[in-house]
Amino acid sequence: MDLDHDALTIGIDLGATSVRVAAYSPAAGLLETSIFPTRIAAGPVGVVDDIGDNVLRLLKVYSRSRPCVGIGVGSPGPLELPAGRLHAPPNLPGWDKFPLLHELQDRFPHSVFLDGDAKVAALAEYVLGSGKEFSVDSLCMLTLGTGVGSGIILKGRIWHGASGMAAEAGHLTIDPAGPICGCGNAGCLEAYASGTAIVKAAAHFAADDTHCFSPGRADGTHALTAGDLAIAARAGDPEARSIYDGAGRALGIALADLINLLNFPLYVIGGGVAQSWDLLSSSIFEELHRRSYVYRLTASDGPASQAFPGGTRVISSRLGPEAGLLGACILPLHAPPHEHEEALGDSQPDPHATLR
């Protein structure tokens, strides 16, 4: 694929509370971004109408000077591919069986490319972030936000599995008797390391309003966030520290599973909670060394690193909160039409060759 650096794409980051729509070109990056609330009450068609208005406005402004090569969308899951249909998404009530790809494609004159939100974030990290920095061909990214999303890039391409539902690392079981997760399981990674789980773990302490991170500490209206807890932890609060320590341990156990299974060169932790990498990393690496002999043998800073060139790296995201939107923007440049139906063995250009 010979990328035109002046080509235009439109990226759509569909979230449960807000939608971001951006115009993008490889040469200029993000040209303009619109953010608007997700009108859940208007139903899926109402939200798609809002998206349509914003996309058409951006196309009108930017497609005069640049040829639009496609519209990329990152969506919450579970998302069935290649059909592009949602299956009872927990954060989008009323969207069960909604044919999102079909409804979007009907509104635009350009091809629509739809994928999972964490999968497109992983694509962005691969093409524009740490994948580029370390010249790897495969990586696994965990996105710690309201939930824990995950994306696998395998030999330069998003890994979808048989029906688009691969890479659900947020639902790896960490402790079979652990806290209940929204998916119905007990002890999922998401129930320890999402922003929601971190706030929930703090509720016990916060109920005591003499506590430094009690909800009453500021103006009485501010809802406690994982970021507030990180500030408290850095200030030395022992409960806040232990909550982040627990999240780090769960991440370490999940990463040990992933490394033992995938033997990839790179694992990336992104999303809002990853901004507290300083509070998470020591327990992550402690669990990794204990639980993954593949990590012990191949760690990039380990004793055997000479035997395993490149080794195994676990790092925090280079792109920060923009990863999801950037991934939606570059998806049309990296996902050939009908990709999901093609064999992985088909020839595929290395995106690094054209975008680096």
Place this chain on the structure above:
Amino acid sequence: MDLDHDALTIGIDLGATSVRVAAYSPAAGLLETSIFPTRIAAGPVGVVDDIGDNVLRLLKVYSRSRPCVGIGVGSPGPLELPAGRLHAPPNLPGWDKFPLLHELQDRFPHSVFLDGDAKVAALAEYVLGSGKEFSVDSLCMLTLGTGVGSGIILKGRIWHGASGMAAEAGHLTIDPAGPICGCGNAGCLEAYASGTAIVKAAAHFAADDTHCFSPGRADGTHALTAGDLAIAARAGDPEARSIYDGAGRALGIALADLINLLNFPLYVIGGGVAQSWDLLSSSIFEELHRRSYVYRLTASDGPASQAFPGGTRVISSRLGPEAGLLGACILPLHAPPHEHEEALGDSQPDPHATLR
């Protein structure tokens, strides 16, 4: 690859207690099999000498009438690929850093193809067993023996990861506070569902020699096996049943992790312990339904099976204890030289097209 059905291969299944060496052709199957003890005390070079004698004898007999296309080897791990070097294999003391591929290749006039024992078993299951039966392009196999091995076939090829150590599903953490595993971790799948773990779990009951599966029950010299326990469980012994139930639950948790991560169409349980599928399956499926929403959505017998053609299947192996040896025999027919260094994107024939 245009397979010659009358071609000859030699397969070597290197185990910690015995070695099996076989002559094989696609048309005739296993032509002759030798089994001899693994002389651990003779050191790795001594064992490779024994293997060499047996291979050269089989070549002398069978390569007169058929062209030998290569020698395939399945080895215990950890095995570094493409170098073909072992790294402190727990069941082969004295073999740390042993260059197995190099030592074998030096002895033979034909190309040697080396891979992990569970990986070649998965290849056999894919080419000759359930992969063929269900016409899938990818599968994950767990082999329950002395340990728990695992192999991933991805779009028709063994998945190795960056250094040959992928697919170590036996070391997925089931319970972070569970029994200690030989790998140094606590609560690995192997510590619940291997034959060794099942016998160990019974030791507590067996110490009471009035118990129906006490070691003294038969002739006093017979060491308790997982098979003895299966017989006791089928006869209604509650402790034996609960041990198999626990192994099944651990397998269900691991399979839920694998399905959420890989979204493959087929998962196969093989090895000696899988012969007790009748004792394992109900707890496996109970955990799967509880812990994997990807399984609930896509199970081949589930309510949504129409939406997901083919769906997700979890079954016991079709090949039984021969899978590892057969996999070693067919490895030269399916692994092009330098496969590990090639991109997964390279064109690769579908083995089903030629061997079905």
